[in-house]
Amino acid sequence: MTRSRAASLLCAFALALGACACKKPAPRAAEPVPEPVSAVDWTKASRSPRTLEGVYDATGGDGWRWAAPKFAVLLDPPEKAARPAFLELDFLPPQELMGEGAVTLRVSVNGVPLASKQYSKSERRQETWEVPAAALAKAPARIEFETDRSFRAPNGDARGLIVLRAELKVLEDTQAFKDDALRRAREAYRKILESRQEQMPPGKQHGLIRLFHDTPVWKSTWFHGERIVKNPLDLWVVEQLIHEIRPRYIVETGTLRGGSALFFAQALYGLALTDSRVLTVDIGNYCQAAEAHPLWRFVRFFHGSSTDPRIVAEIAELTRGHSTLVTLDSDHSMKHVLNELRMYAPLVSPGSYIIVEDTHMDGAGGDQPGPLAAVDQFLREDAGKDFERDLRLESFIMSWNTGGWLRRKKSP
Structure with a gap:
Protein backbone atom coordinates (compact mmCIF):
# COMPACT_ATOMS: atom_id res chain seq x y z
CA MET A 1 0.00 0.00 0.00
CA THR A 2 1.43 3.39 -0.95
CA ARG A 3 1.98 6.12 1.63
CA SER A 4 -0.66 8.34 0.02
CA ARG A 5 -3.16 5.49 0.06
CA ALA A 6 -2.53 4.75 3.74
CA ALA A 7 -2.80 8.41 4.65
CA SER A 8 -6.16 8.64 2.89
CA LEU A 9 -7.50 5.66 4.81
CA LEU A 10 -6.31 7.07 8.13
CA CYS A 11 -7.99 10.40 7.41
CA ALA A 12 -11.25 8.69 6.49
CA PHE A 13 -11.14 6.61 9.66
CA ALA A 14 -10.48 9.68 11.80
CA LEU A 15 -13.37 11.56 10.21
CA ALA A 16 -15.71 8.64 10.79
CA LEU A 17 -14.57 8.30 14.38
CA GLY A 18 -15.07 12.00 14.93
CA ALA A 19 -18.56 11.86 13.46
CA CYS A 20 -19.48 9.02 15.78
CA ALA A 21 -18.02 10.82 18.78
CA CYS A 22 -20.02 13.97 18.01
CA LYS A 23 -23.25 12.19 17.30
CA LYS A 24 -25.82 12.95 19.98
CA PRO A 25 -27.51 10.02 21.67
CA ALA A 26 -31.12 9.41 20.63
CA PRO A 27 -33.55 11.11 23.02
CA ARG A 28 -35.27 8.81 25.45
CA ALA A 29 -38.92 8.18 24.81
CA ALA A 30 -41.19 10.10 27.13
CA GLU A 31 -42.75 8.07 29.88
CA PRO A 32 -46.42 7.41 29.10
CA VAL A 33 -48.79 9.41 31.26
CA PRO A 34 -51.16 7.03 33.05
CA GLU A 35 -54.84 7.49 32.29
CA PRO A 36 -56.81 8.94 35.21
CA VAL A 37 -59.09 6.49 36.97
CA SER A 38 -62.21 8.14 38.35
CA ALA A 39 -64.31 5.03 38.97
CA VAL A 40 -64.16 1.56 40.50
CA ASP A 41 -66.72 -0.90 39.15
CA TRP A 42 -67.21 -3.90 41.45
CA THR A 43 -69.69 -5.57 39.08
CA LYS A 44 -66.76 -6.72 36.94
CA ALA A 45 -65.03 -9.98 37.61
CA SER A 46 -61.50 -8.54 37.69
CA ARG A 47 -60.31 -6.76 40.81
CA SER A 48 -59.43 -3.09 40.34
CA PRO A 49 -56.03 -2.02 41.70
CA ARG A 50 -57.78 1.16 42.86
CA THR A 51 -59.64 -0.84 45.52
CA LEU A 52 -57.30 -0.38 48.46
CA GLU A 53 -59.00 -2.42 51.17
CA GLY A 54 -62.21 -3.84 52.54
CA VAL A 55 -63.97 -5.21 49.43
CA TYR A 56 -64.15 -8.99 49.18
CA ASP A 57 -63.26 -10.82 45.99
CA ALA A 58 -66.33 -13.06 45.86
CA THR A 59 -69.12 -11.49 43.77
CA GLY A 60 -72.85 -11.73 44.34
CA GLY A 61 -75.53 -12.99 42.00
CA ASP A 62 -75.80 -9.74 40.00
CA GLY A 63 -72.12 -8.86 40.02
CA TRP A 64 -72.12 -7.04 43.34
CA ARG A 65 -69.61 -7.54 46.13
CA TRP A 66 -69.66 -7.56 49.88
CA ALA A 67 -67.66 -4.85 51.63
CA ALA A 68 -66.20 -4.84 55.11
CA PRO A 69 -67.57 -2.22 57.53
CA LYS A 70 -64.63 -0.05 56.43
CA PHE A 71 -63.39 0.01 52.84
CA ALA A 72 -61.32 2.40 50.74
CA VAL A 73 -60.61 3.28 47.11
CA LEU A 74 -58.14 5.53 45.29
CA LEU A 75 -59.69 7.77 42.61
CA ASP A 76 -58.66 10.66 40.37
CA PRO A 77 -60.82 13.79 40.12
CA PRO A 78 -62.97 13.75 36.95
CA GLU A 79 -61.26 16.73 35.32
CA LYS A 80 -58.91 19.58 36.09
CA ALA A 81 -61.43 22.32 35.34
CA ALA A 82 -62.38 24.54 38.26
CA ARG A 83 -65.71 22.84 38.84
CA PRO A 84 -67.01 21.02 41.91
CA ALA A 85 -66.53 17.27 42.00
CA PHE A 86 -69.10 14.84 43.33
CA LEU A 87 -68.65 11.40 44.83
CA GLU A 88 -71.28 8.84 43.90
CA LEU A 89 -71.65 5.41 45.52
CA ASP A 90 -73.94 2.74 44.10
CA PHE A 91 -74.72 0.35 46.96
CA LEU A 92 -77.32 -1.49 48.99
CA PRO A 93 -77.58 -1.64 52.80
CA PRO A 94 -78.26 -5.33 53.47
CA GLN A 95 -81.23 -6.51 55.51
CA GLU A 96 -78.82 -7.93 58.09
CA LEU A 97 -77.96 -4.37 59.20
CA MET A 98 -81.55 -3.23 59.57
CA GLY A 99 -82.45 -5.10 62.76
CA GLU A 100 -81.22 -2.39 65.15
CA GLY A 101 -82.54 0.69 63.38
CA ALA A 102 -80.90 2.97 60.85
CA VAL A 103 -77.31 2.34 59.82
CA THR A 104 -74.95 5.32 59.50
CA LEU A 105 -72.46 5.66 56.63
CA ARG A 106 -69.45 7.92 57.15
CA VAL A 107 -67.31 9.06 54.22
CA SER A 108 -64.02 10.93 53.98
CA VAL A 109 -61.85 12.10 51.07
CA ASN A 110 -58.13 12.46 51.85
CA GLY A 111 -59.13 12.62 55.50
CA VAL A 112 -61.70 15.38 54.98
CA PRO A 113 -65.06 14.14 56.31
CA LEU A 114 -68.17 14.49 54.16
CA ALA A 115 -71.74 14.48 55.42
CA SER A 116 -72.77 11.27 57.22
CA LYS A 117 -75.99 9.66 56.02
CA GLN A 118 -78.40 7.19 57.56
CA TYR A 119 -80.43 4.39 55.97
CA SER A 120 -83.33 2.49 57.45
CA LYS A 121 -84.38 0.42 54.41
CA SER A 122 -82.60 -2.31 52.51
CA GLU A 123 -82.86 -0.93 48.99
CA ARG A 124 -80.42 -0.05 46.24
CA ARG A 125 -79.21 3.54 46.30
CA GLN A 126 -77.01 5.89 44.31
CA GLU A 127 -75.88 8.36 46.94
CA THR A 128 -74.08 11.60 46.04
CA TRP A 129 -71.77 13.85 48.07
CA GLU A 130 -70.26 17.15 46.95
CA VAL A 131 -66.50 17.06 47.51
CA PRO A 132 -64.77 20.28 48.64
CA ALA A 133 -61.88 21.39 46.42
CA ALA A 134 -59.54 21.28 49.41
CA ALA A 135 -60.22 17.56 49.82
CA LEU A 136 -58.91 16.93 46.30
CA ALA A 137 -55.67 18.86 46.68
CA LYS A 138 -53.87 15.51 46.65
CA ALA A 139 -54.61 13.29 43.66
CA PRO A 140 -55.42 10.51 43.35
CA ALA A 141 -57.61 10.83 46.41
CA ARG A 142 -58.00 8.20 49.11
CA ILE A 143 -61.73 7.77 49.76
CA GLU A 144 -62.86 5.87 52.84
CA PHE A 145 -66.34 4.54 53.64
CA GLU A 146 -67.34 3.18 57.05
CA THR A 147 -70.60 1.90 58.53
CA ASP A 148 -71.31 2.11 62.25
CA ARG A 149 -72.47 -1.51 62.33
CA SER A 150 -71.60 -4.80 60.70
CA PHE A 151 -72.50 -8.46 60.90
CA ARG A 152 -70.51 -11.67 60.78
CA ALA A 153 -70.89 -13.90 57.71
CA PRO A 154 -70.85 -17.73 58.04
CA ASN A 155 -67.25 -17.76 56.80
CA GLY A 156 -66.25 -15.27 59.50
CA ASP A 157 -66.04 -12.15 57.32
CA ALA A 158 -67.17 -8.88 58.89
CA ARG A 159 -69.65 -7.41 56.41
CA GLY A 160 -71.14 -3.98 55.97
CA LEU A 161 -72.60 -2.82 52.64
CA ILE A 162 -73.22 -4.47 49.30
CA VAL A 163 -71.30 -2.32 46.79
CA LEU A 164 -71.44 -1.97 43.02
CA ARG A 165 -69.60 1.18 41.97
CA ALA A 166 -67.82 4.24 43.34
CA GLU A 167 -66.96 7.23 41.16
CA LEU A 168 -65.84 10.85 41.25
CA LYS A 169 -67.92 12.86 38.76
CA VAL A 170 -68.85 16.33 37.63
CA LEU A 171 -72.35 17.40 38.59
CA GLU A 172 -73.93 16.70 35.19
CA ASP A 173 -72.87 13.05 35.36
CA THR A 174 -74.41 12.28 38.74
CA GLN A 175 -77.64 10.29 38.86
CA ALA A 176 -79.19 12.85 41.18
Whole structure:
Protein backbone atom coordinates (compact mmCIF):
# COMPACT_ATOMS: atom_id res chain seq x y z
CA MET A 1 0.00 0.00 0.00
CA THR A 2 1.43 3.39 -0.95
CA ARG A 3 1.98 6.12 1.63
CA SER A 4 -0.66 8.34 0.02
CA ARG A 5 -3.16 5.49 0.06
CA ALA A 6 -2.53 4.75 3.74
CA ALA A 7 -2.80 8.41 4.65
CA SER A 8 -6.16 8.64 2.89
CA LEU A 9 -7.50 5.66 4.81
CA LEU A 10 -6.31 7.07 8.13
CA CYS A 11 -7.99 10.40 7.41
CA ALA A 12 -11.25 8.69 6.49
CA PHE A 13 -11.14 6.61 9.66
CA ALA A 14 -10.48 9.68 11.80
CA LEU A 15 -13.37 11.56 10.21
CA ALA A 16 -15.71 8.64 10.79
CA LEU A 17 -14.57 8.30 14.38
CA GLY A 18 -15.07 12.00 14.93
CA ALA A 19 -18.56 11.86 13.46
CA CYS A 20 -19.48 9.02 15.78
CA ALA A 21 -18.02 10.82 18.78
CA CYS A 22 -20.02 13.97 18.01
CA LYS A 23 -23.25 12.19 17.30
CA LYS A 24 -25.82 12.95 19.98
CA PRO A 25 -27.51 10.02 21.67
CA ALA A 26 -31.12 9.41 20.63
CA PRO A 27 -33.55 11.11 23.02
CA ARG A 28 -35.27 8.81 25.45
CA ALA A 29 -38.92 8.18 24.81
CA ALA A 30 -41.19 10.10 27.13
CA GLU A 31 -42.75 8.07 29.88
CA PRO A 32 -46.42 7.41 29.10
CA VAL A 33 -48.79 9.41 31.26
CA PRO A 34 -51.16 7.03 33.05
CA GLU A 35 -54.84 7.49 32.29
CA PRO A 36 -56.81 8.94 35.21
CA VAL A 37 -59.09 6.49 36.97
CA SER A 38 -62.21 8.14 38.35
CA ALA A 39 -64.31 5.03 38.97
CA VAL A 40 -64.16 1.56 40.50
CA ASP A 41 -66.72 -0.90 39.15
CA TRP A 42 -67.21 -3.90 41.45
CA THR A 43 -69.69 -5.57 39.08
CA LYS A 44 -66.76 -6.72 36.94
CA ALA A 45 -65.03 -9.98 37.61
CA SER A 46 -61.50 -8.54 37.69
CA ARG A 47 -60.31 -6.76 40.81
CA SER A 48 -59.43 -3.09 40.34
CA PRO A 49 -56.03 -2.02 41.70
CA ARG A 50 -57.78 1.16 42.86
CA THR A 51 -59.64 -0.84 45.52
CA LEU A 52 -57.30 -0.38 48.46
CA GLU A 53 -59.00 -2.42 51.17
CA GLY A 54 -62.21 -3.84 52.54
CA VAL A 55 -63.97 -5.21 49.43
CA TYR A 56 -64.15 -8.99 49.18
CA ASP A 57 -63.26 -10.82 45.99
CA ALA A 58 -66.33 -13.06 45.86
CA THR A 59 -69.12 -11.49 43.77
CA GLY A 60 -72.85 -11.73 44.34
CA GLY A 61 -75.53 -12.99 42.00
CA ASP A 62 -75.80 -9.74 40.00
CA GLY A 63 -72.12 -8.86 40.02
CA TRP A 64 -72.12 -7.04 43.34
CA ARG A 65 -69.61 -7.54 46.13
CA TRP A 66 -69.66 -7.56 49.88
CA ALA A 67 -67.66 -4.85 51.63
CA ALA A 68 -66.20 -4.84 55.11
CA PRO A 69 -67.57 -2.22 57.53
CA LYS A 70 -64.63 -0.05 56.43
CA PHE A 71 -63.39 0.01 52.84
CA ALA A 72 -61.32 2.40 50.74
CA VAL A 73 -60.61 3.28 47.11
CA LEU A 74 -58.14 5.53 45.29
CA LEU A 75 -59.69 7.77 42.61
CA ASP A 76 -58.66 10.66 40.37
CA PRO A 77 -60.82 13.79 40.12
CA PRO A 78 -62.97 13.75 36.95
CA GLU A 79 -61.26 16.73 35.32
CA LYS A 80 -58.91 19.58 36.09
CA ALA A 81 -61.43 22.32 35.34
CA ALA A 82 -62.38 24.54 38.26
CA ARG A 83 -65.71 22.84 38.84
CA PRO A 84 -67.01 21.02 41.91
CA ALA A 85 -66.53 17.27 42.00
CA PHE A 86 -69.10 14.84 43.33
CA LEU A 87 -68.65 11.40 44.83
CA GLU A 88 -71.28 8.84 43.90
CA LEU A 89 -71.65 5.41 45.52
CA ASP A 90 -73.94 2.74 44.10
CA PHE A 91 -74.72 0.35 46.96
CA LEU A 92 -77.32 -1.49 48.99
CA PRO A 93 -77.58 -1.64 52.80
CA PRO A 94 -78.26 -5.33 53.47
CA GLN A 95 -81.23 -6.51 55.51
CA GLU A 96 -78.82 -7.93 58.09
CA LEU A 97 -77.96 -4.37 59.20
CA MET A 98 -81.55 -3.23 59.57
CA GLY A 99 -82.45 -5.10 62.76
CA GLU A 100 -81.22 -2.39 65.15
CA GLY A 101 -82.54 0.69 63.38
CA ALA A 102 -80.90 2.97 60.85
CA VAL A 103 -77.31 2.34 59.82
CA THR A 104 -74.95 5.32 59.50
CA LEU A 105 -72.46 5.66 56.63
CA ARG A 106 -69.45 7.92 57.15
CA VAL A 107 -67.31 9.06 54.22
CA SER A 108 -64.02 10.93 53.98
CA VAL A 109 -61.85 12.10 51.07
CA ASN A 110 -58.13 12.46 51.85
CA GLY A 111 -59.13 12.62 55.50
CA VAL A 112 -61.70 15.38 54.98
CA PRO A 113 -65.06 14.14 56.31
CA LEU A 114 -68.17 14.49 54.16
CA ALA A 115 -71.74 14.48 55.42
CA SER A 116 -72.77 11.27 57.22
CA LYS A 117 -75.99 9.66 56.02
CA GLN A 118 -78.40 7.19 57.56
CA TYR A 119 -80.43 4.39 55.97
CA SER A 120 -83.33 2.49 57.45
CA LYS A 121 -84.38 0.42 54.41
CA SER A 122 -82.60 -2.31 52.51
CA GLU A 123 -82.86 -0.93 48.99
CA ARG A 124 -80.42 -0.05 46.24
CA ARG A 125 -79.21 3.54 46.30
CA GLN A 126 -77.01 5.89 44.31
CA GLU A 127 -75.88 8.36 46.94
CA THR A 128 -74.08 11.60 46.04
CA TRP A 129 -71.77 13.85 48.07
CA GLU A 130 -70.26 17.15 46.95
CA VAL A 131 -66.50 17.06 47.51
CA PRO A 132 -64.77 20.28 48.64
CA ALA A 133 -61.88 21.39 46.42
CA ALA A 134 -59.54 21.28 49.41
CA ALA A 135 -60.22 17.56 49.82
CA LEU A 136 -58.91 16.93 46.30
CA ALA A 137 -55.67 18.86 46.68
CA LYS A 138 -53.87 15.51 46.65
CA ALA A 139 -54.61 13.29 43.66
CA PRO A 140 -55.42 10.51 43.35
CA ALA A 141 -57.61 10.83 46.41
CA ARG A 142 -58.00 8.20 49.11
CA ILE A 143 -61.73 7.77 49.76
CA GLU A 144 -62.86 5.87 52.84
CA PHE A 145 -66.34 4.54 53.64
CA GLU A 146 -67.34 3.18 57.05
CA THR A 147 -70.60 1.90 58.53
CA ASP A 148 -71.31 2.11 62.25
CA ARG A 149 -72.47 -1.51 62.33
CA SER A 150 -71.60 -4.80 60.70
CA PHE A 151 -72.50 -8.46 60.90
CA ARG A 152 -70.51 -11.67 60.78
CA ALA A 153 -70.89 -13.90 57.71
CA PRO A 154 -70.85 -17.73 58.04
CA ASN A 155 -67.25 -17.76 56.80
CA GLY A 156 -66.25 -15.27 59.50
CA ASP A 157 -66.04 -12.15 57.32
CA ALA A 158 -67.17 -8.88 58.89
CA ARG A 159 -69.65 -7.41 56.41
CA GLY A 160 -71.14 -3.98 55.97
CA LEU A 161 -72.60 -2.82 52.64
CA ILE A 162 -73.22 -4.47 49.30
CA VAL A 163 -71.30 -2.32 46.79
CA LEU A 164 -71.44 -1.97 43.02
CA ARG A 165 -69.60 1.18 41.97
CA ALA A 166 -67.82 4.24 43.34
CA GLU A 167 -66.96 7.23 41.16
CA LEU A 168 -65.84 10.85 41.25
CA LYS A 169 -67.92 12.86 38.76
CA VAL A 170 -68.85 16.33 37.63
CA LEU A 171 -72.35 17.40 38.59
CA GLU A 172 -73.93 16.70 35.19
CA ASP A 173 -72.87 13.05 35.36
CA THR A 174 -74.41 12.28 38.74
CA GLN A 175 -77.64 10.29 38.86
CA ALA A 176 -79.19 12.85 41.18
CA PHE A 177 -78.64 15.57 38.58
CA LYS A 178 -80.02 13.35 35.79
CA ASP A 179 -83.12 12.47 37.81
CA ASP A 180 -83.80 16.13 38.53
CA ALA A 181 -83.16 17.11 34.90
CA LEU A 182 -85.59 14.45 33.64
CA ARG A 183 -88.23 15.63 36.11
CA ARG A 184 -87.83 19.23 35.01
CA ALA A 185 -87.88 18.23 31.33
CA ARG A 186 -91.16 16.36 31.72
CA GLU A 187 -92.65 19.34 33.53
CA ALA A 188 -91.42 21.64 30.76
CA TYR A 189 -92.93 19.31 28.15
CA ARG A 190 -96.31 19.47 29.90
CA LYS A 191 -96.22 23.25 30.16
CA ILE A 192 -95.26 23.60 26.49
CA LEU A 193 -98.26 21.56 25.40
CA GLU A 194 -100.48 23.71 27.64
CA SER A 195 -99.07 26.98 26.30
CA ARG A 196 -99.51 26.14 22.62
CA GLN A 197 -103.06 27.54 22.84
CA GLU A 198 -104.37 24.83 20.54
CA GLN A 199 -108.02 23.82 20.58
CA MET A 200 -106.97 20.45 21.93
CA PRO A 201 -106.20 19.30 25.49
CA PRO A 202 -102.51 18.63 26.26
CA GLY A 203 -103.27 14.93 26.79
CA LYS A 204 -104.59 14.57 23.26
CA GLN A 205 -101.64 16.50 21.86
CA HIS A 206 -99.27 14.14 23.64
CA GLY A 207 -101.26 11.17 22.37
CA LEU A 208 -100.88 12.35 18.78
CA ILE A 209 -97.16 12.95 19.19
CA ARG A 210 -96.69 9.53 20.75
CA LEU A 211 -98.83 7.85 18.08
CA PHE A 212 -96.90 9.58 15.29
CA HIS A 213 -93.63 8.43 16.88
CA ASP A 214 -94.81 4.85 17.39
CA THR A 215 -96.08 4.71 13.80
CA PRO A 216 -92.73 4.23 12.03
CA VAL A 217 -93.17 7.01 9.47
CA TRP A 218 -89.67 8.23 10.28
CA LYS A 219 -88.24 4.82 9.42
CA SER A 220 -89.52 4.97 5.86
CA THR A 221 -88.90 8.58 4.86
CA TRP A 222 -86.64 9.22 1.88
CA PHE A 223 -85.46 12.26 -0.05
CA HIS A 224 -84.04 11.85 -3.57
CA GLY A 225 -83.39 8.20 -2.81
CA GLU A 226 -81.55 8.78 0.48
CA ARG A 227 -82.98 7.93 3.87
CA ILE A 228 -83.93 10.90 6.03
CA VAL A 229 -84.75 9.99 9.64
CA LYS A 230 -86.92 12.96 10.52
CA ASN A 231 -90.53 13.97 11.07
CA PRO A 232 -91.89 15.13 7.66
CA LEU A 233 -93.98 17.85 9.35
CA ASP A 234 -90.87 19.28 11.00
CA LEU A 235 -89.06 19.23 7.67
CA TRP A 236 -91.87 21.35 6.22
CA VAL A 237 -91.33 23.93 8.99
CA VAL A 238 -87.55 23.92 8.48
CA GLU A 239 -88.05 24.57 4.76
CA GLN A 240 -90.20 27.59 5.63
CA LEU A 241 -87.49 28.87 8.00
CA ILE A 242 -84.90 28.56 5.23
CA HIS A 243 -87.20 30.61 2.99
CA GLU A 244 -87.57 33.32 5.66
CA ILE A 245 -83.97 33.46 6.88
CA ARG A 246 -82.15 32.74 3.59
CA PRO A 247 -79.08 31.54 5.46
CA ARG A 248 -75.58 31.65 4.08
CA TYR A 249 -74.86 28.52 6.11
CA ILE A 250 -76.94 25.67 7.50
CA VAL A 251 -75.04 23.74 10.16
CA GLU A 252 -76.26 20.20 10.85
CA THR A 253 -75.00 17.72 13.43
CA GLY A 254 -75.93 14.11 12.67
CA THR A 255 -75.52 13.51 8.92
CA LEU A 256 -76.34 9.81 8.86
CA ARG A 257 -77.14 8.88 5.20
CA GLY A 258 -77.12 12.48 4.04
CA GLY A 259 -80.82 12.70 3.19
CA SER A 260 -81.45 15.76 5.36
CA ALA A 261 -78.34 17.53 4.01
CA LEU A 262 -79.71 17.01 0.49
CA PHE A 263 -83.10 18.31 1.62
CA PHE A 264 -81.51 21.49 2.95
CA ALA A 265 -79.41 21.81 -0.21
CA GLN A 266 -82.55 21.50 -2.35
CA ALA A 267 -84.17 24.32 -0.37
CA LEU A 268 -81.14 26.55 -0.92
CA TYR A 269 -81.03 25.71 -4.61
CA GLY A 270 -84.75 26.44 -5.00
CA LEU A 271 -84.18 29.93 -3.56
CA ALA A 272 -81.24 30.53 -5.93
CA LEU A 273 -78.90 30.81 -2.91
CA THR A 274 -76.03 29.40 -4.92
CA ASP A 275 -73.37 30.72 -2.53
CA SER A 276 -75.01 29.12 0.51
CA ARG A 277 -73.74 25.84 1.91
CA VAL A 278 -74.76 23.02 4.24
CA LEU A 279 -72.06 22.12 6.79
CA THR A 280 -72.87 18.70 8.20
CA VAL A 281 -71.03 16.71 10.88
CA ASP A 282 -71.14 13.03 11.84
CA ILE A 283 -68.87 10.75 13.82
CA GLY A 284 -69.53 8.03 11.20
CA ASN A 285 -69.18 8.29 7.44
CA TYR A 286 -72.41 6.81 6.07
CA CYS A 287 -73.17 9.32 3.30
CA GLN A 288 -71.08 7.99 0.41
CA ALA A 289 -74.17 7.42 -1.77
CA ALA A 290 -75.47 10.94 -1.09
CA GLU A 291 -72.09 12.39 -2.09
CA ALA A 292 -72.74 11.26 -5.67
CA HIS A 293 -75.89 13.40 -5.88
CA PRO A 294 -75.62 16.67 -7.88
CA LEU A 295 -76.97 18.63 -4.90
CA TRP A 296 -73.99 17.55 -2.79
CA ARG A 297 -72.00 20.40 -4.32
CA PHE A 298 -73.85 22.58 -1.80
CA VAL A 299 -72.74 20.33 1.07
CA ARG A 300 -69.51 20.03 3.01
CA PHE A 301 -69.14 16.98 5.24
CA PHE A 302 -67.04 16.97 8.42
CA HIS A 303 -66.12 13.49 9.63
CA GLY A 304 -65.77 13.50 13.41
CA SER A 305 -67.52 14.27 16.66
CA SER A 306 -69.86 17.25 16.57
CA THR A 307 -68.26 18.45 19.83
CA ASP A 308 -64.67 18.14 18.60
CA PRO A 309 -63.25 21.63 19.33
CA ARG A 310 -61.25 21.60 16.08
CA ILE A 311 -64.32 20.90 13.95
CA VAL A 312 -66.42 23.49 15.81
CA ALA A 313 -63.63 26.08 15.42
CA GLU A 314 -63.42 25.46 11.66
CA ILE A 315 -67.18 25.78 11.25
CA ALA A 316 -67.20 28.92 13.42
CA GLU A 317 -64.56 30.47 11.18
CA LEU A 318 -66.58 29.70 8.05
CA THR A 319 -69.85 31.07 9.45
CA ARG A 320 -68.45 34.17 11.15
CA GLY A 321 -70.37 37.25 10.06
CA HIS A 322 -72.90 35.27 7.98
CA SER A 323 -76.55 34.37 8.43
CA THR A 324 -76.50 30.90 10.02
CA LEU A 325 -79.16 28.33 10.92
CA VAL A 326 -78.19 25.36 13.14
CA THR A 327 -79.97 22.04 13.65
CA LEU A 328 -78.84 19.43 16.21
CA ASP A 329 -79.68 15.78 15.54
CA SER A 330 -76.77 13.60 16.66
CA ASP A 331 -76.34 11.89 20.06
CA HIS A 332 -79.55 12.58 22.01
CA SER A 333 -78.15 12.28 25.54
CA MET A 334 -78.61 15.39 27.64
CA LYS A 335 -74.88 15.80 28.22
CA HIS A 336 -74.03 15.71 24.51
CA VAL A 337 -76.88 17.98 23.39
CA LEU A 338 -76.06 20.49 26.12
CA ASN A 339 -72.43 20.57 24.97
CA GLU A 340 -73.62 21.09 21.39
CA LEU A 341 -75.90 23.95 22.46
CA ARG A 342 -73.08 25.67 24.30
CA MET A 343 -70.69 25.26 21.36
CA TYR A 344 -72.98 26.03 18.40
CA ALA A 345 -75.32 28.70 19.84
CA PRO A 346 -72.75 31.48 19.30
CA LEU A 347 -72.78 30.64 15.56
CA VAL A 348 -76.50 31.44 15.18
CA SER A 349 -77.16 34.87 13.69
CA PRO A 350 -79.73 37.18 15.35
CA GLY A 351 -83.25 36.33 14.21
CA SER A 352 -82.19 32.84 13.14
CA TYR A 353 -82.63 29.54 14.98
CA ILE A 354 -80.90 26.64 16.63
CA ILE A 355 -83.25 23.66 16.30
CA VAL A 356 -82.90 20.90 18.88
CA GLU A 357 -84.47 17.80 17.39
CA ASP A 358 -86.34 14.93 19.07
CA THR A 359 -87.06 16.82 22.27
CA HIS A 360 -90.35 14.90 22.43
CA MET A 361 -88.37 11.88 23.65
CA ASP A 362 -88.17 13.35 27.17
CA GLY A 363 -91.94 13.55 27.37
CA ALA A 364 -92.53 10.14 25.84
CA GLY A 365 -91.49 8.18 28.91
CA GLY A 366 -87.71 7.77 28.54
CA ASP A 367 -85.79 6.91 31.71
CA GLN A 368 -82.84 9.23 31.01
CA PRO A 369 -82.79 13.00 30.36
CA GLY A 370 -82.41 13.85 26.69
CA PRO A 371 -82.66 16.80 24.30
CA LEU A 372 -85.47 18.65 26.09
CA ALA A 373 -83.62 18.43 29.40
CA ALA A 374 -80.60 19.92 27.63
CA VAL A 375 -82.71 22.78 26.26
CA ASP A 376 -84.23 23.42 29.69
CA GLN A 377 -80.76 23.61 31.27
CA PHE A 378 -79.35 25.72 28.42
CA LEU A 379 -82.08 28.34 28.73
CA ARG A 380 -81.27 28.64 32.46
CA GLU A 381 -77.62 29.44 31.73
CA ASP A 382 -75.98 32.67 30.60
CA ALA A 383 -75.23 30.96 27.27
CA GLY A 384 -78.97 30.69 26.59
CA LYS A 385 -80.07 34.17 27.65
CA ASP A 386 -80.16 35.36 24.01
CA PHE A 387 -82.56 32.60 22.93
CA GLU A 388 -86.30 32.04 23.30
CA ARG A 389 -88.68 29.25 22.38
CA ASP A 390 -90.86 29.88 19.32
CA LEU A 391 -94.00 27.81 19.83
CA ARG A 392 -95.52 29.19 16.61
CA LEU A 393 -93.43 26.61 14.78
CA GLU A 394 -95.25 23.75 16.53
CA SER A 395 -98.62 24.50 14.93
CA PHE A 396 -98.74 21.03 13.34
CA ILE A 397 -99.00 19.68 16.94
CA MET A 398 -97.14 16.48 16.07
CA SER A 399 -93.72 18.14 16.14
CA TRP A 400 -90.90 16.04 17.52
CA ASN A 401 -88.99 19.21 18.40
CA THR A 402 -91.32 20.16 21.25
CA GLY A 403 -89.87 23.26 22.86
CA GLY A 404 -86.74 22.84 20.73
CA TRP A 405 -87.26 25.65 18.19
CA LEU A 406 -84.94 28.26 19.73
CA ARG A 407 -84.83 31.69 18.14
CA ARG A 408 -81.92 34.00 18.77
CA LYS A 409 -83.25 37.38 19.83
CA LYS A 410 -82.43 40.37 17.70
CA SER A 411 -80.42 43.17 19.27
CA PRO A 412 -82.68 45.88 20.75
